[in-house]
Every structure is written in C-alpha cells, then in structure tokens.
Amino acid sequence: MTHSQAVLDGDRLALSRLLTQVENDSPEGRAALIELFPHTGKAHLIGVTGAPGTGKSSLVNQLALHYRKTDGKRVAIIAVDPSSPFTGGAVLGDRVRMRDLSGDPGVFIRSMATRGSLGGLAQSTANMALVFDAAGFDVIIIETVGAGQSEVDVARLAHTTLVVEAPGMGDDIQAIKAGILEIADILVVNKADRPGVENTEKALKSMLDLAHPTQRVFQHHGISMNVDAPEVDSQTPLWIPPIQKTVSTEGKGITELAGSIARHVAHLTHSGDWAVRERTRLEVELEALIREELMNRFQQTVLRAEYQAIVERIIQREIAPGEAAKILMNGRLK
Helix, strand or coil: CCHHHHHHCCCHHHHHHHHHHHHCCCHHHHHHHHHHHHHCCCCEEEEEEECCCCCHHHHHHHHHHHHHHHHCCCEEEEEEECCCCCCHHHHHHHHHHHHHHCCCCCEEEEEEECCCCHHHHHHHHHHHHHHHHHCCCCEEEEEECECCHHHHHHHCCCCEEEEEECCCCCCCCHHHHHHHHHHCCEEEECCCCCCCHHHHHHHHHHHHHHHCCHHHHHHHCCCCCCCCCCCCCCCCCCCCCCEEECECCCCECHHHHHHHHHHHHHHHHHHCHHHHHHHHHHHHHHHHHHHHHHHHHHHHHCCHHHHHHHHHHHHCCCCCHHHHHHHHHCCCCC
16 A cells, blocks of 8 residues: 555554655655645645744644534644754643643644755645645644744645734734734734733734725724624625634633634635635745756756856856846856
8 A cells, every 4th residue: 555545544654654755855755745636625724823932832732622622623733843843842832732632533743843944844834734634634733933934935825824922022013024914814812811912902903904904994984893894895805804812721712713713714715715825825836846846957957167157257247147047048158
C-alpha cells in the first residue's frame, strides 16, 4: 500500500511520516501531494495569528476541544514557529495542548519550524494543510507566531483568519502592523479578564472604522454594527470583522467565537467568497511554483561565470538590471 493510500485510510503513522517528507520537500512527499490533491477541497482552514504573548496556543487548544466535543469534527493543528521547534513558546504550547488533547484520535498536532526560509513557509504550510485535508480532517487550524509578512502569507491560505490581541500589549495594537488588519475576518481580544480590555476593544473598533469606511454608513443610519448588517447592495454582501472577547485559559467566550466562525463560513458560502478565496489561493500557489520552476531551469542553463560577469557589469553601471535580466533570459551575452 502506498503512503498516500494509507493516509486516506486514516493511518496516523503514515500521516506523520508523510508530513515529514512534505516538510522536507522530498521526492516522495512531492509525489504524494500529486496523488492526494484530488481528495482535497473539503476542509475549513482557519488561520490564527497575532503578536506573541496573546495566548494563541491556549485559544487554539480550546477551539479544537470545542469542535471535538460539540460537533465531533476532526481537527488538525499546524503550529508554525518562526525560529525553531525548540523555543520555549512552542514546547510549552504543545505541552498545554497535549494535556487536553492527547490520546484523541480525532486531533492531530504538528509543529513546524520556518528555519529562516520565509519564501518556502507558505508553500510548506499549504502542502501540510493539503495532506490533512486529504486525510479527512474537517477543520485545519494554522497557528502562526508574530505579525510579519510570512504571517500575512500564511493567513492568505485560510478561509477564515482570526487575529488575536490581548490587553496590555501596547496602545498601538501590535498585530495591526504589516497590514494584518486587512486579512482579519474575526478579531479576538483574548485574556479579556485583564485590565485595559475596554481600551483594546476601543482601539480595534476605531481601526476597523478606518479599514472599513462602509461601517460609518451603518452607524449613520443608526443600525448596530453586527455581522448580520444589511447588504450595501444586493451584489456585494459586506462582512465586517466582529470583535470577540475570550478568556481561553478558562474556556470563556469559545462557544461565541465558534459561532462567529460559523457565521463567517455561512457568509463565504452565501456570497460566493469561498470559491473566490479557493481560486485565488490555488492561483497564487501555481504562480509561486512556476516562479520556482523557472528559476531552477534558469540556474541550470546559465553558467555561474556568465552570471557573475553580468552582475559585475551592473555594478559598473554599464547595463541596467532590467536589461541584464533580458540578456540572461535570452541565454546570450551582448
């Protein structure tokens, strides 16, 4: 039996081995991704991001428990650590989870390190999500640490993106940097039992106002700004990110958060956005793979010495980079 078939049949050991091959980008891993692809497209991908210290790990943990106990859904968690799998945060986070989720065959947790390669991170994560999707997991939670460009890329993989904040993280709301607000479908104020929760909520609301000026229309008409707000026009129903308060260590607000996620899925399905996001995601992936393939072919055809000679001419300001690229792509020196 092939690795792929074993994964489709629910073999956890085969799944674990295949994830390692996929993360290492081995030939076996690549072949398995091709075999598994027709069996994908069913899972709901949830991205969870935000600054370190906001309690994302315990929030993800509680969300996974909720989906297991309430809906009986199978949940996969991909924890993307930006430095290495050995930093305190990742190990600690996994220990917390293991206590609650260990021994549950309907839950699979996988930590992966970026190993400093930001370019490959989104692709590697997408490939892992594909494997979990094919293996029959209903919900795949992709948890990233921080709020940089790599997190934005990973969040673009998701159907629903949660941006997690916590009171006392600084008035400027750290996670809003790097344009993270644009990708937020739901804003979560975790550790909501801490002082300063009102200020955090207020700051997020004012930022939403700037990011979604259409909200002012709703407020202007005196309609409360909820997720069931009326459509601006019949063609484009509007989704305004709700702000959910949670205390993940006590499991407070998790049911409400799951309700918001369910409403977002309903919105995506009803508006046709689900198909749009899926199409965009696959197109972005295809383009990235084409770029990689072209670069590989280019490196095989152009001699190192020839390349260095062109670089030298650019440094001497003899030719512009754009001209140099054309010369190299044509495979001949002037």
